[in-house]
Amino acid sequence: MxxxxxxxxxxxxxxxxxxxxxxxxxxxxxxxxxxxxxxxxxxxxxxxxxxxxxxxxxxxxxxxxxxxIQPNFYEILGVKKEFEAKTLKTHFRRLQLQYHPDKNPDAEAQATFILIRKAYDTLMxxxxxxxxxxxxxxxxxxxxxxxxxxxxxxxxxxxxxxxxxxxxxxxxxxxxxxxxxxxxxxxxxxxxxxxxxxxxxxxxxxxxxxxxxxxxxxxxxxxxxxxxxxxxxxxxxxxxxxxxxxxxxEIVDIRQELQRLELLSKFAEQEASALLVDGFEPFRKDTAAQIMLKRKMEMYEVNSRLNSHSEFKGMYNNVRQRLITNKQRNR
Structure with a gap:
């Protein structure tokens, strides 16, 4: 902790x-x-x-x-990591004489002896x-x-x-x-x-x-x-x-840019809708004007589709060129 x-x-x-x-x-x-x-x-x-x-x-x-870090078993027994069994026993006996309950009745010495014994048994x-x-x-x-x-x-x-x-x-x-x-x-x-x-x-x-x-x-x-x-x-x-x-x-947060772009697109959509409503406002109560506007829009749609067709554009250019040529001859 x-x-x-x-x-x-x-x-x-x-x-x-x-x-x-x-x-x-x-x-x-x-x-x-x-x-x-x-x-x-x-x-x-x-x-x-x-x-x-x-x-x-x-x-x-x-x-x-x-x-x-608390003292490890090697430090407690006073030996190196690459010890010999004889050296370990010698150090343990010396510490045992110092902290054995029969030699040292102190409570702290008894706890130390238990720790020494545990260290010795573990390393052996x-x-x-x-x-x-x-x-x-x-x-x-x-x-x-x-x-x-x-x-x-x-x-x-x-x-x-x-x-x-x-x-x-x-x-x-x-x-x-x-x-x-x-x-x-x-x-x-x-x-x-x-x-x-x-x-x-x-x-x-x-x-x-x-x-x-x-x-x-x-x-x-x-x-x-x-x-x-x-x-x-x-x-x-x-x-x-x-x-x-x-x-x-220096990297720009793309999420902020996307949110900004979304707000701008919503604003542009609202403005476009408002302009469209304002543009058709004069035709709201005039039925004849609405019929005429509908016909013109249909004609505009037909012309747009025809002009987008490559074959029609080729035919239209040929006819237009012939008319121009015949007009020049008549002159």
Whole structure:
């Protein structure tokens, strides 16, 4: 829950922090004549301060994700990921003597001893260690999981739940108008990260040379995945904020243009109807004039159809040319 609250902070904190910093900056350096909000200088300052705020919040989000991770079983027992069984037993016995209830009656020491025992049992069991490295301590609570396949099947449910909820979150952000910049490539990168995480779970050695694995090589895979997820979403949100400011879109909203065109067409239709009514107004009460107008309109329709026919036009031109020729001869 805390993770998603920090993501929603992206929607409100950068604009608020930028406005506050810009007012403070103008109060110090432009106290007598601050730039007008519609001026080019004001927009330039806002863009730069906004970018600094977003990058700072991005860095904070990444480090906060790393600092908020609880000590893993390797750190609790004081061993490396590639430990030897003898080394693990030595560290466990030393901690056991320090926190065993018979040696240390403190309630906190008793809770620490239970955690140490759980860490030792998990790392000594190859199947549980496999599941712990990939999915974290929650996966060990699965009572019906006994084999590697059962642990994997249970871990994939968390994988699917996270990426489904995150995809819905990104759609909500787009609906709010905050994720239009680079929308296509953001979703491509999102599914790429999902594939990378699946590869880290199934084939850790294939991703050992990746940026995340190299930077966080001392962390188990599930902790690397936690940082990767937070980094992925934080980068998406940061680009959604900074991108439209530095690269404003010049694409015209076609829906507004279509609505404007529809209004103009309705207006033109109303004007045409009004002109037609006004044009036929003198014939409304004159029956003889109506009959004459009807005949003329019928003749006009007949002539229009005949003139649109290619054969008739050819015959008409020939007859017209003969009449002109005979007229010239008679002269």
């Amino acid at each position: 805390q993770e998603y609250l920090s993501y929603f902070g992206w929607l409100f904190l950068p604009p608020l922090a930028t406005s506050f910093l810009q007012r403070t900056y103008y109060g110090i350096f432009y106290s007598n004549n601050p730039p007008h909000p519609q001026s080019h200088k004001f927009r330039k300052h806002y863009k730069r301060i906004y970018t600094v705020v977003v990058i700072s919040y991005l860095v904070y989000t990444i480090f906060e994700a790393i600092w908020s 069991d190859p199947v549980q260690r496999f599941a712990y490295d990939r999915f974290g301590p929650e996966i060990i609570k699965c009572d019906h999981c006994k084999t590697t396949r059962e642990f994997l099947a249970n871990g994939w449910s968390d994988f699917g739940a996270f990426y489904t909820s995150t995809c819905l979150f990104m759609l909500v952000v787009n609906f709010l108008g905050k994720g239009q910049f680079g929308r296509f490539w953001r979703f491509v990168a999102f599914f790429g990260v999902a594939c990378m995480e699946a590869s880290m779970i199934l084939h850790p050695k294939s991703t050992s040379g990746s940026f995340i694995s190299m930077i966080l090589r001392n962390m188990p895979i599930f902790e690397q995945i936690i940082v990767l997820r937070r980094l992925c979403i934080a980068m998406f949100l940061a680009l959604s904020h900074v991108g439209p400011i530095w690269f404003p879109s």
